[in-house]
Amino acid sequence: MRYMQIKSGQRLHLVYEPGEGLDPQHLIPAGRFSAPLCGRGLDDAGGFRMTISVSLGNACKRCLAVYAARAAQPQERTNA
């Protein structure tokens, strides 16, 4: 996982980095990152400011919640 800042001064969103993904069928290719886990979009050009490997204490809480839920329940839900 990496943290992505889309615009200066904003929170750091969690994203999957190359070789990671929600499941083995959706791994991120080399040189790319997923969109933020919380569903926040990138900027109008589809870009972002930077990625970093630590949260700097400024991680997006919605991203953290999604990540924790996926880690606790890696299997797809079947009781929908």
Ligand SMILES: [Zn+2]
């Ligand atoms: Zn987020």
